Amino acid sequence: MSPATVMEDKAVKQFIKTVGGEIAAQLEACMRCGVCAEACQFYLTTGNPEYAPVWKMELLRRAYVQNFTVIGKVKTMLGLEKPISKEDIAHWTELDFHACTVCRRCSLACPMGIDVGGLISKVRAGLTAAGSTPPDLLHMKDKQLEVGSPNGATEADWIAWYDWAERERGIEIPRDVKGAETLVVFTMLELGSFRENLVYVARILNAAGVKWTVSPRARDAFNMGKVIGDKKLEKLFAERIINVAKELGVKQVLITECGHGYAALREDMPNIYGGPLPFEIIHITEMMNRLFKQGRIKLRKGVFDNGHRITFHDSCKIQRTGGLFDEPRELLQYLAPNSFVEMNPNREMTICCGGGGGVRAIKDAYDLRMGAFRLKVEQVEKAQADTVVMTCSNCRLQFMDGFKHYQLQKEAVGLVEMVAKALID
Amino acid sequence: MNLDWYYMARGPLFKFAVLFFLFGMGYRLFMLLFLGWKKDYAPARGSAIVGIVKAFWHHAWPPEGLREVYKGRLLAVLSGDIFHLAAFTVILFQPAHVKIWGKILGFEWGSLPMPIVDIAAGIALISLIVMAIDHLASPVRHLTSTTMSWLNLFFVFLPLLTGWMTYHHLWLPYQTLLTFHMLAVEWILIWMPLSKMSHFLYFFVSNVIHGVKFGKMGTL
Numbered sequence: 001m002s003p004a005t006v007m008e009d010k011a012v013k014q015f016i017k018t019v020g021g022e023i024a025a026q027l028e029a030c031m032r033c034g035v036c037a038e039a040c041q042f043y044l045t046t047g048n049p050e051y052a053p054v055w056k057m058e059l060l061r062r063a064y065v066q067n068f069t070v071i072g073k074v075k076t077m078l079g080l081e082k083p084i085s086k087e088d089i090a091h092w093t094e095l096d097f098h099a100c101t102v103c104r105r106c107s108l109a110c111p112m113g114i115d116v117g118g119l120i121s122k123v124r125a126g127l128t129a130a131g132s133t134p135p136d137l138l139h140m141k142d143k144q145l146e147v148g149s150p151n152g153a154t155e156a157d158w159i160a161w162y163d164w165a166e167r168e169r170g171i172e173i174p175r176d177v178k179g180a181e182t183l184v185v186f187t188m189l190e191l192g193s194f195r196e197n198l199v200y201v202a203r204i205l206n207a208a209g210v211k212w213t214v215s216p217r218a219r220d221a222f223n224m225g226k227v228i229g230d231k232k233l234e235k236l237f238a239e240r241i242i243n244v245a246k247e248l249g250v251k252q253v254l255i256t257e258c259g260h261g262y263a264a265l266r267e268d269m270p271n272i273y274g275g276p277l278p279f280e281i282i283h284i285t286e287m288m289n290r291l292f293k294q295g296r297i298k299l300r301k302g303v304f305d306n307g308h309r310i311t312f313h314d315s316c317k318i319q320r321t322g323g324l325f326d327e328p329r330e331l332l333q334y335l336a337p338n339s340f341v342e343m344n345p346n347r348e349m350t351i352c353c354g355g356g357g358g359v360r361a362i363k364d365a366y367d368l369r370m371g372a373f374r375l376k377v378e379q380v381e382k383a384q385a386d387t388v389v390m391t392c393s394n395c396r397l398q399f400m401d402g403f404k405h406y407q408l409q410k411e412a413v414g415l416v417e418m419v420a421k422a423l424i425d
Numbered sequence: 426m427n428l429d430w431y432y433m434a435r436g437p438l439f440k441f442a443v444l445f446f447l448f449g450m451g452y453r454l455f456m457l458l459f460l461g462w463k464k465d466y467a468p469a470r471g472s473a474i475v476g477i478v479k480a481f482w483h484h485a486w487p488p489e490g491l492r493e494v495y496k497g498r499l500l501a502v503l504s505g506d507i508f509h510l511a512a513f514t515v516i517l518f519q520p521a522h523v524k525i526w527g528k529i530l531g532f533e534w535g536s537l538p539m540p541i542v543d544i545a546a547g548i549a550l551i552s553l554i555v556m557a558i559d560h561l562a563s564p565v566r567h568l569t570s571t572t573m574s575w576l577n578l579f580f581v582f583l584p585l586l587t588g589w590m591t592y593h594h595l596w597l598p599y600q601t602l603l604t605f606h607m608l609a610v611e612w613i614l615i616w617m618p619l620s621k622m623s624h625f626l627y628f629f630v631s632n633v634i635h636g637v638k639f640g641k642m643g644t645l
Contacts, residue, residue, distance in 0.1 A: 050568070
């Protein structure tokens, strides 16, 4: 068997392994109408029909038809069905990794109710099984495997961030505290680019009287296993956090401004384990809203009503598939009741920033993701907003890249920063 | 066309087609269940029931953000929706069809006047032509079109066209047209379990899955 055949077989085997009743029902329901294309930022900004989500899941459909349906089997025997080739795998690697953030807007647009984005993530898993993951993502996966963070940040780097906060900002960062209520987990994306977030989160939790801790071992919230579709790795990376949480006996694992890590722990891990986790997985957005509503943190009302217009970007993993739509809005309406405006569309039909799902890390996808960001620019300009608030660091970095690319004098801000700055001591 | 074909189409062929359809769809459904279903252990933020209701309701009344998306494929969305409404009006409320349903199910319902059914049939036929144009005009639809999708359109077109011609007594003797019409219907009953035409069943399964999933997530 040639290496190429092995490669294709691995992809097909992964696809076959993936297919259960839920996936089969969706593939059978798909009439390939292409409505999903109108929900995809990559199709909308390029007009390339191959970027239609329905086409991105084509390999899974073909594997299903050829292996699970009577007509498909007959057609395969007669040579009327095209088997998945090495060239297909290379081609779909570009389609599914460079031109898809797995934002799942397409899933909500599908008239047949198909979770198109979810199926595309299954294609990614097949491509990864075939050894066809983009090199930039593979490099990040290797780094996370070797040192703990996809950008190569080591335990020493994380400790250095904690030390910096204590030394330069005079705020204690409790570490590995047994019996703490909440384990706070950051991502290297956040601390590498917005290290003040460490201070902001600490201030908010301290103000609320939460007994919290970090652990340099519980890193990184970002999960490259999820990005590339490798469940074993996703579990391995998530367990670095879960095991520490169990050891410390916390009641909560708080994920800060990372959508990806939140979804991996809250949505995926219970299903990988086959049961619920022994603690709550909570996102900082929900935590801040909860503390505010419970009266445990006091905020200055209207503190951001300063003549600038503020809007909110719904992230795919925190808002669209995380359901945290009202939590950030309630806070923003309190902090900036006169300045807060909505972009349209928003909430579950929000347009993705174009940088998620690992796309931001793929250098060759730069033009595509900046092209996709044009839709966001149009939304922000239509809302006449100067500041865009969000709850995901990856989105924030994409917004910063995008504003720079389009030479716009606009600001991308994390909600944590706003809440921390509005705290009444 | 001789009388033998007429009686064949009315009797044994019709029975065979109905049985083939029932066994075929039953087999498809059984296979679907047999493939296994995973339980979702992720903690629920919202209600699965609300999700299911919204999943179906959004088809009837799309929320603002979804309307924006649909605008981009208005031809496909409208032709699809209108076709289904018109076709089911014909299938369920044409007076002769109501009698056939009555024989199969053991009870009947009120039929619609033929002029209304005639208009519905015309609308369904036009919608199918629009869908065919969309297959050619939309770059995405063109890419995803296969021989099977063209065959599906053609096989749906045939019973509607022959039924419409029968009602209007066009070109051929009435009994010949009626025989063609019945044969076309029987063929579609056989074709359905073998093709994407079975989507009528999966539409419900898929939307329930969608509603449960996105309802629990708190998305819907």
